[in-house]
Amino acid sequence: MLEVAIQHRLGAFALDATFVTTARITALFGRSGCGKTSILNAIAGVSRPQSGRIALNGRVFLDVAQNVCLSPNVRDIGYVFQQGLLFPHLNVADNLFFSKRLSEDTPQARRLIELLGLGALLKRRPRDLSGGETQRVAIGRALLSNPSLLLLDEPLASLDAQRKHEVLTHIEQLRDEVGIPIVMVSHSIDEVIRLAEHMVLLEDGRVKAAGAVDELLARLDLAPATGRHEAGAVIDAEVASHDVEHAVTLLRFDGGELTIPRVVASPGHRLRVRLRARDVSLALQRPVDISINNILEGTLLEIRDEVGAIVDVSLRVGEARILARVTRLSLGRLRLQPGQRVYALVKAVSIDRHSVGYA
Amino acid sequence: MLEVAIQHRLGAFALDATFVTTARITALFGRSGCGKTSILNAIAGVSRPQSGRIALNGRVFLDVAQNVCLSPNVRDIGYVFQQGLLFPHLNVADNLFFSKRLSEDTPQARRLIELLGLGALLKRRPRDLSGGETQRVAIGRALLSNPSLLLLDEPLASLDAQRKHEVLTHIEQLRDEVGIPIVMVSHSIDEVIRLAEHMVLLEDGRVKAAGAVDELLARLDLAPATGRHEAGAVIDAEVASHDVEHAVTLLRFDGGELTIPRVVASPGHRLRVRLRARDVSLALQRPVDISINNILEGTLLEIRDEVGAIVDVSLRVGEARILARVTRLSLGRLRLQPGQRVYALVKAVSIDRHSVGYA
């Protein structure tokens, strides 16, 4: 459990952030300049808030009232800084192993170097690295310090999609296998959705909302902050079976079944599947001879009336709630009304790796 | 027309890149460390390749054989560096107007400062800026130098979605109104697709492929580099009419009509619409009572056989070609065959601003 309650002034900017999270991955989300880096700095101990308290699993890092402030070096935190901040006088290898917590010939270290594609760069000086290479070394350096809390400040900003995916996978593994709690800053809601369970939404130095990622994303009042096109819902489902021939997995949840591209999970395993509103269409009759695999029967609950071309509609499917996004034109054409029986059409191909998480 | 043909060695890295582009926006795309920044540096003149030639619209920037190398300051280039590189001793305003080409009280400057949200920061020193603020100042500084070529090295990496959208819009306006050619580096294929017409795909310092963005994205051999889930097709269409009440625009192309969320373009105007394969479903009969607005009749051309859950299918709709992505499960269920008559279902909401460009 990470408890943060800090106040700090920086010129005209006032940070006043309080949140508690028990999630394995917590995302700090908010516009540029809202105070995300400032919060990470306070947690890591590289800046000292004017008042407040920070504790991790009961270990007090900071308590200004009690005049407690642990040194950064005993907080046992891995921090990937927004600007990399490599040691310019050390080569990549010495940067990576600066913390001395892991040595260069542990399998763990070798695997990470491989994953980050740093093998050929070990003897290079930071000034001879490209932007993305710098960022990867910074990630490696923090991970190799074997921390008990990981702080990531937009660590993937200048990585290509493939590397980003690999690093994200690695972070997921850390989360799942090693169980290191992570606090991350990201401007990509996709990343947040994929990785984080808990989200702290910041605005102008204050916590505007904090809670489960799905909840926050489903809250329409937060849409301007979270990005409207990402609205969606999460379904808790169980792996029913695998269709090896077609490489798909069948999931079961209390509103029906879902076919999705194959995931690695044994039957009975519970998964969280995110269905984005924009990927869900509606029909009044069950369509036939259509490539869409998932046709879920449900009840139209609510039509969120808005201006513009697009309308979000919520449905109940079994006990689950899902969101569909349609044009206002279709809304009129189909004469959709709350309480109506409808079919939700969900393309299997729209549920990619990014949408599936392990509960 | 920008002509680049340069060779340069940096330690073990050999850059050997040749490309010509007449596009308004050219994207350099490739994995971290492939040489994107090195190319921009050579174009800007901050590094001098060991051999080669660079020319913009016939003006020779560099010709090592002729011993020509224009100074960076006369190349008239706006360069947004990957690391920002603000002047640490100058406040934001002095950074922005360093080039002295535009003064602080021109409407243009005021508009840009407003757009970048820098109004409150003008008196700040760079060290007191957040990561995203730094990046915005760097963008503003380059744009305010009134360049005749703009180089952008991942300028949007740490901007939030909303600001990113605003800046992208501004860059589009520059492209369209002022006609400044732009060379940009981005790791986000979305950004590339949205903005760029021409793409230079780099691998290990060499040009692996160069050409129109759509062409390159449609090439399956480049899929590992460009990211498979972005496969799609581009349709040339004409604005037919606007439905003001429902805020949608009706487009006509030779394969039928398309309803999309309203765009600002007068009837008769030609648009390029990108339909992503993953947003296109197939049906054997025309579905009724369905929220999907666009149902296009076409002929199945080709089934790209692949392993895994997902299959890409190409169709002809009128003279246009579009791609649909379905599961292999559906392929079997519907018994799809080349030559078959099918209906392509395209959700109007999936065609967002990001997918529409002005031809």
Added chain:
Amino acid sequence: LSVASAQAADVTVFAAASLKESLDAVVREFERQSSSKVVVSYAASSALARQIENGAPADVFFSADLEWMDYLTSKRLIVASTRTSLLRNELVLIAPTDSKLTIRIEPNLDLRSALGEGRLAIANPDMVPAGKYGKAALTHYNAWSAVEQRLARAENVRAALLLVALGEAPLGIVYRTDALAEPRVRVVASFPPVSHPDIVYPAAVTSASRSTRAKPFLDFLSTPAAAMIWTRYGFRVLAAPASPR
């Protein structure tokens, strides 16, 4: 800046640094009597001589050293006819005031054992006049070779004096004038004049001098009024007043 100093000097004197106190007093007296302005530049005689050689605006050169005066004379940079040996000084052996040492100056003088572990403070015998005189005197009493390795060679005679005053050196060789002015030392013995060349301070008007007051000032240095001051500081006055031309 005060009015007095702003006004140009009537006479500029280049004088050996060791003359500072006494010459200052004489200058004050001259200024009072003649209402002319005299400035004195104190430095090592060697430096002053070189400066005069290189066009320094000196009207009078007042050296602690015959050698450098001879050097200028040979280069015709001083008016030979004005050269006088004005003052005489004495060479003394000193010790800190609280020292119990008693030494008699005599042939085969044994300074080595008197020094014990300590060193004999002396101005550099290779170049500084006081050192050269000291070396001559010790040689005269066959004491030189015994102490040559036990010298504290100071930059000038004042530095040697200080070494003794601070107790860094148990013994030192300085001029009597210096010894008198320093309360922390006492004179242990005097070297008889026979033991070393005459210690005289020559003065002369420079060839480049355009000052009408230079010669009167030089003459004043040997007036009875001046002589009183010199004597007060421990010098002996050598020359009789020169007759005006």
Added chain:
Amino acid sequence: MDNDALLQIVGLSMKVAFCSVLLSLPLAMIIAYVLARYDFPGKTIFDAIVHLPLVLPPVVIGFALLLTLGRNGPIGSLLHDWFGIVVAFKWTGAAIASAIMGFPLMVRAIRLSVMAIDRRIEHAARTLGASPLRVLVSVVLPLALPGIITGSVLSFARSLGEFGATITFVSNIPGQTQTLPLAIYTATQVPGDEAQIQAIWLSLVAVALSVAALAASEWLSRRYNTNA
């Protein structure tokens, strides 16, 4: 020593120190920049020449100045014959001597700061249309300010303490070339308590001046600090 004389000495010392800093600053900046940024054959020799005033005893430098800038010296006679300028035995000569003695300190400090500048910042300025000269003036100089300030302070302090070269080159003429260190030296040349007290008193004045200079430099560097 009366108050007037003290004021005169202090005034002269300040004048000499200020002028020596101003005199050496432009050339020191150019040489520091060249040494920081360029490699050329004979660079080490050139560097050694810059360090000469530090390496040789001050008296030797003073003597060399006397021989070259004195009225009979090659440069001194030129200056005198062509421009009617005489620096030997003038306060200007003292300023020149101080400037030369402080020169290596100034060059090294500025060079250190220039070498710490991220060259990519200069590249950024070039792409914004700045000529090399403008980059120098608007980017390099401000970013090298810590070194320029430190160099100036060192040179100023050196000037307050410069003795050997000054007394050798311009002699020790009260009201004209007798700066504070020369006055202190002169006082130390007189035995006895009174003179010693005067020497200490003058030394305290020198220290006070240096405290003032340091306070000013701290204020300056705080004001224009670029590194938090």
Added chain:
Amino acid sequence: MDNDALLQIVGLSMKVAFCSVLLSLPLAMIIAYVLARYDFPGKTIFDAIVHLPLVLPPVVIGFALLLTLGRNGPIGSLLHDWFGIVVAFKWTGAAIASAIMGFPLMVRAIRLSVMAIDRRIEHAARTLGASPLRVLVSVVLPLALPGIITGSVLSFARSLGEFGATITFVSNIPGQTQTLPLAIYTATQVPGDEAQIQAIWLSLVAVALSVAALAASEWLSRRYNTNA
């Protein structure tokens, strides 16, 4: 002067210069770090004390050394009574004098480099578990290397040229305290061409030593350069 005497003088000078650099380096680094990083009441005064050897004429510093480190001085008598150490009239005293004279140069150069270090790099080291001491040793010192090298060169060069404080404090004893500058000075004090030639000859030796020191420092800073 014969070859043996010359060798002896050069050897002694090198020994004194090296030891003075080594002697002052640790303290200079600490003081430079403190001055660069901390604000405290009386900082300017403290800074002025550090600059004292530069501001006061060398002879005064020599006197001050004599008064404190001499056999009857407060520190000198302690050293003698407790450890049997005597520095007056010894080459060790010359090294101390040189160290003190070069001290402000060293402190200022190192301070300049420490101030140029991005503190966030140190923060990064702290988050990686480095104690403040390890940060100092593994991050600050290497990054301040340009300043440390420059400071050492300046101090070394100053030592080669130091005259006033040395001769006052430890006198001019051939074979023991007669360093190169003292020998050069001695030669300049004798009239005549022969002495002058010797002075020039010895000066050339000093210059050669400084060229060697500079070349070594250039090599070092090139080797450990952190800024392209």
